[in-house]
Amino acid sequence: MARLGDNARGALLMMASMAAFTLNDTLVKAAGASLPLMQILAIRGLVASCAIAALGWAFGAFRTRVSRRDVGLIVLRSLCELGAAFFFLTALMNMPLANVTALLQTLPLTLTLVGVLFLGERVGWRRWSAVGLGFVGMLLIVKPGMDSFDAWSLYALVAVGFVTARDLTVRGLSRNVPSILVTLAASVTVTVFAVIWTAITGGWAPVTGQNGPLVLGAAVLVSLAYLLSVLVMRVGDVSAVAPFRYTGLVWALVLGWAVFGDWPVASTLVGAALIAVGGLVTLWRDRRPPVSPTRSPVR
Template sequence: MTLSISDNTRGAVLMMGSMAAFTLNDTFVKALAGEVPLFQLLVLRGVLTTLFSGVLAWKMGALHLRIPPRDRGLIVLRMIGEIGAAYFFLTALFNMPLANVTAILQSLPLLVTLCAALFFGEALGWRRITAILIGLCGVMLIVRPGAEGFNIYSVYALISVAFVVLRDLSTRRLSGATPSMMVTFATTFSVTLFFGAASVTVDWVPLNQTNTLLILGAAGMVMGGYVLSVMVMRVGEISFVAPFRYTGLIWALTLGWFVFGDWPRPLTLIGAAIVVGSGVFMLYRERQLAQRIRQKER
């Protein structure tokens, strides 16, 4: 007897796998804090991810420069977004609990939807606007500006979200003529090149066996996350699969507790729950609207 798995179930599993891989990458990177300079770490991880994505793009026939002129500027914007996000996110990660940084990052779908409405004129009803505003209130509970324990690294985490929004909005505007793996390769290459130049300003340190394994693990997890996230786009309904991205917060809470002994304060957990709840409601609302549009077209 064989069990058939629906596309939605397969997509949900892939999404959860992707979030687990990205969170494990964050865990490995955070474990290197104080051991390896950030720029050195980004270069070493970047070399590995660039080689991997380059080989994968080549095997898929995507390694070429036949990119529409309109997409070239968008790819440059995506590179800037990735570079800024890498610096600010990892600096925050080095200095904040894993779960706190991850919780702030969960506001990304809300902000991408808001910015798409502001800059691209995408429709946005009052229910989703309300969900976004409530979600941003949840972010404020996590960050708590002015409260004891607030520091500049909370601001760094918010800045990293802004750069990720730039990256995702640029990606959204790319045409179908530009292969996804080519974009991934160009992005990883640009990150490696930028931080390679920046790394001449810091003293590199020799790596011991543990640090080497952590960097290899981080590179493997981040590329695994990329591959799984690409596979997610090809199976199941996005409106069904997308909410499973919030399982990354569960991974962050678990790994932060077991690996680093960190557990967020109650207000942080409440804020994270508000952000996740707002995001899930917004995705549910988008699914309802898409179904109505399909019914009208029939």
């Protein structure tokens, strides 16, 4: 069998990463039926942070000297990660998996829009058309002003805002800052917040033989997903690999139907398709290398 090229291996790693992230979301949503969200984040985060720290040690990430400026940016990014995790997972607990996943896929479009509005980037009509397509797709999923609209859709959109701010913060990091170190800082921040929240509110529910494996599985999967996301950035061209992030939508559709019995209505499917097309056009038009090697898929 012929050896796979870098782009082919990168595509496989990206698809595996998206599968792991979506499976993690599925287990978190299932565990949320009997456990408070913050307790899930605390348990998952403790396991995941230990795993990520071990990966960082193996990659030699802790030997890198980090400037004071980069430390500030890492702290800011970690706070954005905290906001994204809270709003995304709260929406996930109250929305169909496919809907919230589709809204999260607007990220390439929101990054383009913010780049134009605040960073002075120049965008042609094709990418503006892509942003417009994604916006229409978002409206089809959220359905503002209709009976099916609720606050949880706004939570998902706020999560997109935090993820956008997180990725923009990454652009300012020095190239020598290891991505695994940035990921560990975010994981520890979310975990500490979840532990404090749980301790203050006393919201600790019994961990049983049913929900315990779900949380443990989520911790293993999110650790695997972060590892894969790091490896993705080291293999292949970003322009060739990034479009495969949309396989997460396929996983969300299948798992949402198989596990929760949720199959999106036609307007949601059309909206998800428009978001995917808009994102793919944006990624295709933007073939420049990433600004920083620390950029990684969201969760």
